[in-house]
Amino acid sequence: MKRLVLENKDDIVNQIRSYLDSNSEAKFIHRLQVILLFAGKEDESCDSLGNLFGNSPRSISTWIKKVNQTGDIDSLRSKPHSGRPSRLSKVQKEELQMVMQELPEKWGLQGKRWNGKNLSSYISQHYGITLEVRSCQRLFHELFHQKDVAN
Numbered sequence: 001m002k003r004l005v006l007e008n009k010d011d012i013v014n015q016i017r018s019y020l021d022s023n024s025e026a027k028f029i030h031r032l033q034v035i036l037l038f039a040g041k042e043d044e045s046c047d048s049l050g051n052l053f054g055n056s057p058r059s060i061s062t063w064i065k066k067v068n069q070t071g072d073i074d075s076l077r078s079k080p081h082s083g084r085p086s087r088l089s090k091v092q093k094e095e096l097q098m099v100m101q102e103l104p105e106k107w108g109l110q111g112k113r114w115n116g117k118n119l120s121s122y123i124s125q126h127y128g129i130t131l132e133v134r135s136c137q138r139l140f141h142e143l144f145h146q147k148d149v150a151n
Contacts (some may be wrong), residue, residue: 018140024078031063031076038064087129088139096123097143116140 020026031036046057066075104111109118123131
């Protein structure tokens with residue numbers, strides 16, 4: 001039988017890798033399939049599987065070690081990441097919620113409404129912490145979302 005040709009191979013491979021990167025359950029299933037192939041074919045190594053699937057050999061080695069240590073395939077599931085800790089404390093955020101109930105003019109800032117730029121200035125002046133305008137916009141969302149959930 002003649003070998004089939006995958007049209008737009010690079011695009012399809014990129015779509016698959018993007019899906020695997022963005023979906024935690026797909027990542028888990030991918031890891032299981034790599035382990036199955038490693039277990040079923042004695043001539044496969046972490047290097048050969050890494051080349052085949054586009055993973056680093058170290059990642060594959062880490063997966064195998066996890067399964068060996070725990071004896072449980074669930075150890076291959078992705079764990080949630082906490083992200084970078086906030087530069088503002090909980091108390092500072094609570095203070096900001098109170099401050100933003102007043103007009104920015106009260107605090108010597110320009111404008112009739114709070115925005116990312118004047119919030120960035122306020123935080124810099126009062127807490128000595130530099131936050132970019134975009135970070136302050138995210139902070140607005142966080143503070144107002146928490147407030148909405150509390151009520």
